[in-house]
Amino acid sequence: MSTTITRVTARDIRFPTSKSLDGSDAMNATSDYSATYVTLETDSSLGLQGHGLTFTIGRGNELCVEAVKSLAKLFVVGRTLEDITANFGAYWHEIVAGDCQLRWVGPEKGVIHLATAAIINAIWDLWAKQAGKPVWKLLVDMSPEELVRCVDFTYLTDVLTPEEAIALLRRVEPGKAAREREMLEQGFPGYTTAAGWLGYSEEKMRTLARAAVADGWTHLKQKVGADIEQDLRRARILREELGWDRKLMMDANQTWDVDQAVENMRKLAAFDPWWIEEPTSPDDVLGHAEIRRRIHPIGVATGEHAHNRVMFKQFFQAKAFDFCQLDPARLGGLNEVLAVVLMAAKFGVPVCPHGGGVGLCQYSQNIVLFDYIAVAASLENRVLEYVDHLHENFVEPIVIRRGRYMPPKLPGYSVTMKEQSLDRFAYPHGAEWIS
Amino acid sequence: MSTTITRVTARDIRFPTSKSLDGSDAMNATSDYSATYVTLETDSSLGLQGHGLTFTIGRGNELCVEAVKSLAKLFVVGRTLEDITANFGAYWHEIVAGDCQLRWVGPEKGVIHLATAAIINAIWDLWAKQAGKPVWKLLVDMSPEELVRCVDFTYLTDVLTPEEAIALLRRVEPGKAAREREMLEQGFPGYTTAAGWLGYSEEKMRTLARAAVADGWTHLKQKVGADIEQDLRRARILREELGWDRKLMMDANQTWDVDQAVENMRKLAAFDPWWIEEPTSPDDVLGHAEIRRRIHPIGVATGEHAHNRVMFKQFFQAKAFDFCQLDPARLGGLNEVLAVVLMAAKFGVPVCPHGGGVGLCQYSQNIVLFDYIAVAASLENRVLEYVDHLHENFVEPIVIRRGRYMPPKLPGYSVTMKEQSLDRFAYPHGAEWIS
Numbered sequence: 001m002s003t004t005i006t007r008v009t010a011r012d013i014r015f016p017t018s019k020s021l022d023g024s025d026a027m028n029a030t031s032d033y034s035a036t037y038v039t040l041e042t043d044s045s046l047g048l049q050g051h052g053l054t055f056t057i058g059r060g061n062e063l064c065v066e067a068v069k070s071l072a073k074l075f076v077v078g079r080t081l082e083d084i085t086a087n088f089g090a091y092w093h094e095i096v097a098g099d100c101q102l103r104w105v106g107p108e109k110g111v112i113h114l115a116t117a118a119i120i121n122a123i124w125d126l127w128a129k130q131a132g133k134p135v136w137k138l139l140v141d142m143s144p145e146e147l148v149r150c151v152d153f154t155y156l157t158d159v160l161t162p163e164e165a166i167a168l169l170r171r172v173e174p175g176k177a178a179r180e181r182e183m184l185e186q187g188f189p190g191y192t193t194a195a196g197w198l199g200y201s202e203e204k205m206r207t208l209a210r211a212a213v214a215d216g217w218t219h220l221k222q223k224v225g226a227d228i229e230q231d232l233r234r235a236r237i238l239r240e241e242l243g244w245d246r247k248l249m250m251d252a253n254q255t256w257d258v259d260q261a262v263e264n265m266r267k268l269a270a271f272d273p274w275w276i277e278e279p280t281s282p283d284d285v286l287g288h289a290e291i292r293r294r295i296h297p298i299g300v301a302t303g304e305h306a307h308n309r310v311m312f313k314q315f316f317q318a319k320a321f322d323f324c325q326l327d328p329a330r331l332g333g334l335n336e337v338l339a340v341v342l343m344a345a346k347f348g349v350p351v352c353p354h355g356g357g358v359g360l361c362q363y364s365q366n367i368v369l370f371d372y373i374a375v376a377a378s379l380e381n382r383v384l385e386y387v388d389h390l391h392e393n394f395v396e397p398i399v400i401r402r403g404r405y406m407p408p409k410l411p412g413y414s415v416t417m418k419e420q421s422l423d424r425f426a427y428p429h430g431a432e433w434i435s
Numbered sequence: 436m437s438t439t440i441t442r443v444t445a446r447d448i449r450f451p452t453s454k455s456l457d458g459s460d461a462m463n464a465t466s467d468y469s470a471t472y473v474t475l476e477t478d479s480s481l482g483l484q485g486h487g488l489t490f491t492i493g494r495g496n497e498l499c500v501e502a503v504k505s506l507a508k509l510f511v512v513g514r515t516l517e518d519i520t521a522n523f524g525a526y527w528h529e530i531v532a533g534d535c536q537l538r539w540v541g542p543e544k545g546v547i548h549l550a551t552a553a554i555i556n557a558i559w560d561l562w563a564k565q566a567g568k569p570v571w572k573l574l575v576d577m578s579p580e581e582l583v584r585c586v587d588f589t590y591l592t593d594v595l596t597p598e599e600a601i602a603l604l605r606r607v608e609p610g611k612a613a614r615e616r617e618m619l620e621q622g623f624p625g626y627t628t629a630a631g632w633l634g635y636s637e638e639k640m641r642t643l644a645r646a647a648v649a650d651g652w653t654h655l656k657q658k659v660g661a662d663i664e665q666d667l668r669r670a671r672i673l674r675e676e677l678g679w680d681r682k683l684m685m686d687a688n689q690t691w692d693v694d695q696a697v698e699n700m701r702k703l704a705a706f707d708p709w710w711i712e713e714p715t716s717p718d719d720v721l722g723h724a725e726i727r728r729r730i731h732p733i734g735v736a737t738g739e740h741a742h743n744r745v746m747f748k749q750f751f752q753a754k755a756f757d758f759c760q761l762d763p764a765r766l767g768g769l770n771e772v773l774a775v776v777l778m779a780a781k782f783g784v785p786v787c788p789h790g791g792g793v794g795l796c797q798y799s800q801n802i803v804l805f806d807y808i809a810v811a812a813s814l815e816n817r818v819l820e821y822v823d824h825l826h827e828n829f830v831e832p833i834v835i836r837r838g839r840y841m842p843p844k845l846p847g848y849s850v851t852m853k854e855q856s857l858d859r860f861a862y863p864h865g866a867e868w869i870s
Contacts, residue, residue: 060540105495110545
């Protein structure tokens with residue numbers, strides 16, 4: 001008995017977050033958090049569907065929707081889940097490189113790769129739903145060989161081979177069951193960006209930071225990069241509220257050149273930042289390495305805009321970051337995430353995936369649980385971003401308890417949205433947009 | 436008196452080149468050479484228009500067309516040419532970073548950046564037409580300060596500042612007039628890929644190579660990467676036809692992993708290749724550097740898929756290539772090309788832009804003429820790709836004399852297509868596609 005994907009739909013879903021300046025930073029002043037929302041319909045008698053999304057911030061989402069349609073016609077409709085997952089790494093290679101014409105407009109980057117992520121993640125969602133498990137558990141229950149079969153090692157073999165990856169996974173198998181129980185009881189450590197948006201007033205920021213401390217958060221992130229005097233003022237406020245034992249992170253959202261990043265972080269060092277995130281261009285591996293050398297011991301974090309495994313390979317090789325912030329929907333879906341997680345384990349760099357946006361926390365909770373239980377086997381320097389927006393639109397919203405992510409329980413990849421939300425926020429004809 | 440851009444159109448133009456396997460290589464077996472063709476209409480009483488294109492190979496072109504429309508609405512319609520060109524570097528920054536929402540689906544890469552190239556190059560075409568000069572001459576006649584004002588130095592200042600760029604340009608000013616005369620008389624050296632396509636039989640390859648030698652070509656490129664035994668066999672044929680004094684280049688079109696590239700090139704070294712092009716992932720700066728170290732003295736060439744100036748900055752910093760093959764329409768148009776040309780001069784790396792496809796030779800002839808006359812002032816190791824397809828569709832097709840590009844004469848950026856070609860190859864409703 002096999003499950004055939006009979007139809008693929010892609011919906012343009014946009015939330016008007018720019019109205020409240022939620023999510024505002026030095027690069028992204030007015031974002032409408034958006035999703036290219038993919039549904040895989042199947043011939044399953046149970047009505048099984050797969051849901052995946054890619055995250056954008058408004059305009060441009062229409063391009064990802066069109067790209068999903070172009071890919072789906074060639075690679076998805078008419079395929080069976082069993083055929084795809086039997087050699088998922090090979091299928092992933094097919095979708096990113098199997099049509100040279102579509103590959104050309106990436107390759108493996110930008111619109112076409114964002115669209116790939118939505119489709120691939122929808123397939124994982126479908127697979128997990130069929131298996132009756134959340135994705136993190138589906139992964140945890142796989143053998144090293146099964147996991148490695150999901151990975152395309154093209155362009156990676158100079159740093160990681162399938163055999164090495166299997167050995168890495170095998171090494172930590174003994175403690176898996178105990179770590180799974182630990183996560184189910186205690187959850188995975190999170191951090192909050194909720195107080196730190198650049199569009200918020202300093203008063204609002206202080207109030208939110210105070211509330212975050214009261215809620216048990218031990219790590220808080222501040223947006224910087226528009227004006228250094230403002231950054232210093234806000235860091236002072238946050239330190240007043242956090243004290244010096246809690247961690248303060250900073251995020252410049254790509255606004256600085258290399259020397260400027262060093263100069264500004266030397267000023268902000270007075271407030272003991274744990275990391276500076278996206279200090280410069282996301283493509284600048286060597287620039288990040290240079291900044292990292294010059295601002296030590298402040299850590300460098302980046303990755304939410306690193307577009308594929310080849311970029312991450314170089315971040316690892318060049319010792320360009322201290323925290324690997326892969327994005328579950330900018331990488332080409334979970335298969336490529338697995339490749340990066342495995343490289344991170346080899347290079348000993350903690351994975352702290354991108355949260356925030358819409359749906360990213362939903363995805364990323366699965367990734368960190370899997371990484372801790374089955375790959376990294378350590379919580380050292382590992383925290384998952386938490387942003388308190390739009391969760392009400394998901395069928396199973398994330399659950400935070402005293403600053404920790406509690407594992408999702410429903411089958412799938414945790415991004416299935418409520419039908420009423422999909423209708424209301426459909427762009428441009430949903431109720432939210434025509435009013 | 437100013438010229439206002441009143442309307443922007445983007446047309447999906449596709450040539451069915453896959454029928455003849457023209458342009459076939461190890462990665463791109465069946466390409467339909469295509470263009471997202473942009474026309475800027477103006478209020479000029481002379482009926483002045485600007486034309487630009489981005490090159491794709493078929494499917495996916497529809498995404499670039501849509502992206503042009505999204506960008507044009509925000510940044511092009513209603514603007515004056517004078518306002519744009521007064522501070523063209525700042526305008527370029529605005530189009531790539533001024534709308535955070537559209538930036539997100541790149542940033543500065545993939546579909547949105549390809550679309551940016553088409554628009555930006557159309558503006559250069561318009562500017563040059565208004566000035567009554569081909570683009571190479573428009574550039575040559577600018578002062579160093581005027582040229583540098585066209586460049587956005589964001590993310591580049593750790594390796595090149597505007598002041599340094601001006602000094603670089605100033606240094607070679609004395610010989611400019613003589614080099615311009617030289618080019619007008621003798622043209623710029625080219626090389627041909629016409630014989631080397633992977634889809635051609637070995638017999639056809641030999642015939643074409645023999646003809647190329649007879650036509651005066653001194654450099655010829657072979658496609659490799661599908662099968663090493665075939666590559667070796669074909670290299671032998673080409674050496675038989677070329678002899679050992681002419682240069683033989685090889686192009687793997689991204690098909691190898693790092694170690695595999697080294698291994699294969701050590702075998703192909705017997706045929707004395709001048710360069711290996713795109714041996715691995717176009718994003719893998721450090722991989723190219725590693726390959727280069729290990730296959731010396733064979734040169735490494737890459738860049739046609741390097742998506743922005745930040746990638747090129749790193750290729751220069753890491754000493755990852757011997758030949759900088761920037762692409763005039765994958766970079767975000769001529770402003771970004773200028774940034775890369777200036778960095779190349781600083782690092783002493785020859786620029787051999789990507790030709791081939793449709794329209795790329797047309798663009799690139801302007802770039803190499805400008806580079807030689809006003810920036811690099813050297814012809815050493817500099818050759819421009821020539822591919823003998825589709826030239827008949829342009830108003831002023833490139834002119835080759837004994838293996839050298841003769842400078843274009845008509846005002847503009849040389850990519851204006853004939854109206855009848857635009858009609859015939861319009862996808863999907865042009866005569867070529869409905870028959």
